[in-house]
Amino acid sequence: MEINPIAYIHTDFPAKFGIPRQAGIVPELTGTITFLPQYSQPEAVRGLTGFSHIWILWDFSLEHHENYNLTVRPPRLGGKESVGVFASRSPFRPNSIGLSSVRLTDIEYTEKGPVLHVSGVDMVDGTPVYDIKPYIPYDDCHPEAKGGYTDEITWEALDVSDPEDLIEKTGLSCLQKQALMKVLSQDPRSRFDSRSDGSRRYGFFFADYDVRFTVTGINLTITEIVRRIQ
Amino acid sequence: MEINPIAYIHTDFPAKFGIPRQAGIVPELTGTITFLPQYSQPEAVRGLTGFSHIWILWDFSLEHHENYNLTVRPPRLGGKESVGVFASRSPFRPNSIGLSSVRLTDIEYTEKGPVLHVSGVDMVDGTPVYDIKPYIPYDDCHPEAKGGYTDEITWEALDVSDPEDLIEKTGLSCLQKQALMKVLSQDPRSRFDSRSDGSRRYGFFFADYDVRFTVTGINLTITEIVRRIQ
Numbered sequence: 001m002e003i004n005p006i007a008y009i010h011t012d013f014p015a016k017f018g019i020p021r022q023a024g025i026v027p028e029l030t031g032t033i034t035f036l037p038q039y040s041q042p043e044a045v046r047g048l049t050g051f052s053h054i055w056i057l058w059d060f061s062l063e064h065h066e067n068y069n070l071t072v073r074p075p076r077l078g079g080k081e082s083v084g085v086f087a088s089r090s091p092f093r094p095n096s097i098g099l100s101s102v103r104l105t106d107i108e109y110t111e112k113g114p115v116l117h118v119s120g121v122d123m124v125d126g127t128p129v130y131d132i133k134p135y136i137p138y139d140d141c142h143p144e145a146k147g148g149y150t151d152e153i154t155w156e157a158l159d160v161s162d163p164e165d166l167i168e169k170t171g172l173s174c175l176q177k178q179a180l181m182k183v184l185s186q187d188p189r190s191r192f193d194s195r196s197d198g199s200r201r202y203g204f205f206f207a208d209y210d211v212r213f214t215v216t217g218i219n220l221t222i223t224e225i226v227r228r229i230q
Numbered sequence: 231m232e233i234n235p236i237a238y239i240h241t242d243f244p245a246k247f248g249i250p251r252q253a254g255i256v257p258e259l260t261g262t263i264t265f266l267p268q269y270s271q272p273e274a275v276r277g278l279t280g281f282s283h284i285w286i287l288w289d290f291s292l293e294h295h296e297n298y299n300l301t302v303r304p305p306r307l308g309g310k311e312s313v314g315v316f317a318s319r320s321p322f323r324p325n326s327i328g329l330s331s332v333r334l335t336d337i338e339y340t341e342k343g344p345v346l347h348v349s350g351v352d353m354v355d356g357t358p359v360y361d362i363k364p365y366i367p368y369d370d371c372h373p374e375a376k377g378g379y380t381d382e383i384t385w386e387a388l389d390v391s392d393p394e395d396l397i398e399k400t401g402l403s404c405l406q407k408q409a410l411m412k413v414l415s416q417d418p419r420s421r422f423d424s425r426s427d428g429s430r431r432y433g434f435f436f437a438d439y440d441v442r443f444t445v446t447g448i449n450l451t452i453t454e455i456v457r458r459i460q
Contacts, residue, residue: 001233001234001289001326001360002231002232002233003231003325004325006324022366022368022369023369024368024369025369039316039324041300043300043312044300044301044314044315045314045317046301046312046313046314046317047311047317047318047379048314048317048378049378050376050377050378050379051375051376051377052372052374052375053372053376057287057327057329070269070271070273070274071273071274081277082273082276083276083277084273084274084276084277084278085274086236086269086278086361086362086363086364087276087278087281088277088363089363089364093361094234094236094269095233095234095236095287095360095361096231097233097287097327097360097361099285099287099329099363100369101369101370101372130231130325130327131323131324131325131327132316133316133318133319134316134317134318134319134380135375135377136252136319136377136380137372137373137375137376137377137381138254138377138380139252139253139254139255139330139331140331140370140372140375141370141371141372141375142282142283142365142367142371143367143371143373144282145281145282145365145367145370146280146281146282146283146367147364147365147366147367147368148280148281148364149277149280150364150366150368151367
């Protein structure tokens with residue numbers, strides 16, 4: 001079947017590095033969804049305001065791979081254990097469709113059509129969206145569900161310090177600053193290439209900035225925040 | 231993007247009529263998922279046993295339409311009110327992908343590969359499946375979520391009577407009998423074409439049977455169950 005984008009999502013992640021591994025991990029991370037012209041009519045989202053959450057079916061556009069494997073090593077398991085691709089949410093899968101539930105915070109009606117404001121995103125800026133569906137608690141929420149190996153994972157948040165008040169000196173909004181702190185605390189390093197002896201400088205792009213840091217044990221220190229040349 | 235089936239789901243609904251409008255409404259409705267040869271290896275589902283629920287991304291194969299509308303009339307609203315296609319789970323949408331969470335009851339390892347046993351299905355027999363993802367409660371379950379117009383809907387179950395004990399006389403399994411009773415009580419009639427004065431005979435296919443009934447008020451009476459010629 002041929003599927004085509006109906007919308008694009010815009011987020012503060014110009015590149016993959018730093019993006020939380022699942023939707024909702026950093027609720028402060030916001031995004032906006034703009035529809036393609038043929039869907040960009042207020043009636044296409046009529047009735048959506050009453051829903052607090054939506055599903056986004058999106059394109060793992062950074063990860064189109066012909067040569068996926070039947071097993072993957074989820075970052076949640078430290079990259080050490082392998083599980084079946086259908087037992088994971090890995091982007092490396094036969095059909096590159098991501099599934100994320102995000103909070104719908106607002107619907108803005110602009111001249112170019114409705115814009116959905118969402119939070120808790122985990123996509124790179126410009127990701128194609130194939131479908132938006134309302135989150136129906138009765139059907140979609142299973143509080144009794146067992147989450148397999150994901151139930152056993154405890155996130156150890158890093159202790160983020162910003163000795164030079166670099167975040168405060170940026171032009172980021174208050175919410176973006178909070179989001180950035182949380183992204184850092186969630187350890188944005190690749191599980192496959194991380195050293196915690198402070199010897200290595202890591203970096204990722206967030207909104208208009210290049211954020212750099214080091215990690216010593218569980219202490220993350222922001223060393224530099226540079227405005228990117230657009 | 232081109233997407234291709236990775237599996238097929240087998241259910242007791244040879245045709246669309248009678249299928250519950252969402253996954254999980256009739257938990258007794260079971261199905262089996264068999265993978266295509268290239269994915270039909272035990273390692274493709276390694277680690278899935280610990281999950282109680284899975285997501286199925288599937289093909290609204292009965293509903294491939296070039297000419298969908300930007301608004302739909304959900305059966306849940308009695309077919310009277312129209313909402314935006316992106317505010318509904320309607321099969322008539324730009325990209326014909328269905329999203330259902332079902333309970334994973336067992337993984338059977340056969341010579342032809344793993345078979346997933348699921349319950350709470352809402353697909354027609356033979357539906358192509360594009361992806362299986364584990365249901366991760368931490369990410370996917372939002373107990374506080376507001377379900378918009380779906381929150382206000384109260385299902386009025388029909389009172390099912392089977393005066394001639396026709397269900398008992400079938401060769402259906404105990405679980406299938408329970409499922410059939412519940413499918414009937416959920417009112418399998420089309421919202422667009424239902425009369426409740428007992429004058430009309432309705433029918434649908436369930437497993438190997440053709441089930442016929444009438445409805446008077448909230449009373450559904452089974453009038454005939456005939457074995458279909460395969």
